[in-house]
Amino acid sequence: MIVLTDQPIAVADVIAAVQSDRAGAVDVFIGVVRNRSQSKNVVRLEYEAYEAMALRKLRELAAEAKMRWPVEEVAIVHRKGVLQVGEVAVVVAVSTPHRKEAFEACQYLIDTLKEVVPIWKKEVYEDGETWIAAHA
Amino acid sequence: MIVLTDQPIAVADVIAAVQSDRAGAVDVFIGVVRNRSQSKNVVRLEYEAYEAMALRKLRELAAEAKMRWPVEEVAIVHRKGVLQVGEVAVVVAVSTPHRKEAFEACQYLIDTLKEVVPIWKKEVYEDGETWIAAHA
Amino acid sequence: MIAKTPDNATQPAACRVRIALFGVTKDIVGQSEISRTLPQPATVAALLDDLKAAYPRLSGLSSLAVAVNNDYADAAYCLRENDEIALIPPVSGG
């Protein structure tokens, strides 16, 4: 399951997508819109994606994770469009036979997603807005 | 939310329990009953807990995680009793402002849970059964 | 001159404790709770020696800890009759 969506993400569906009888461990990362950033109150977020390339890059990341770790299944769902504080922006779920690899693969996926996948976040504050550059 | 239960675990409820407007990151570990262990087909699992001590130890672990990392909320739910293959045995969820700490705290919690919390797993195979000792 | 109180005047010569059993220790002993009478000082180490003598298969476990009042107790801890005591074989939660 590799999806960009403008609808709220159903986390349970993403987790269900990685279920496997051979997998004893699932690690799930959930990125949520915070109410504070850059010492300002965030009113809302806007995510813009270069959709064809973003999907291609996400599929590449999933394939890389499966090469590097004994991963059973990977699911990545990322929001686009306007999000309110508290909404889920991204979910990454990984299933593996044992837990250590689930944590490693999941952290690799979200870290690398933030570095290479062409998605841009604009934070809208009470008194302005700005496109965010990842800390890298 | 620190719970031992003989009922199926609703993962979405555990995740909801750690939500916080200040938390941008949630990491969730889900332990699932596998169909193979010790090179045998697992028919079912039975978890036995020393309940009062297990709950005390889980609360101590949650408090330790909050001291060591900037954790907003911790939720740990562990099953007891009889489980079938594919059922969720444990869910650990941690919310933090940023993602690195969510992964670290979640992994610490499940690793330490497996070392110190008095819960015992009996695997039942087609031709026998055995109490499992953690790999430690 | 007042006679000096002997060191053991305030404690009985033996201590009767009840021990809760779980997992493989329950299978080895064949009960979920047992009582043992230990001479003073009734340390955790003395309890473990007593139980391993009575149930030799306990010695075959890769670890065997004692919990007192819901926390792990070290070998020198002195048990009392009202303590909530449990044997903790290797755990395997998660």
Next chain:
Amino acid sequence: MIAKTPDNATQPAACRVRIALFGVTKDIVGQSEISRTLPQPATVAALLDDLKAAYPRLSGLSSLAVAVNNDYADAAYCLRENDEIALIPPVSGG
């Protein structure tokens, strides 16, 4: 004797490319897509130089990559008229 074909006989003297813009680059340029005509060889490096000259605020970004046909392209990559080209300012997904 047949005259030797010049090296550039099969390619026109200039290359017209369309570039998709996202995020802050769309704000800087003021459009979601632009066309530029580049002399040959129309490398990624030449495109970036051309765009930074035309839109100096692009030089202020902490990074600016070029994607060709949905993958990152390096500076020496030679663009063609039908390539799907995009500017990639610092990403911030997740």
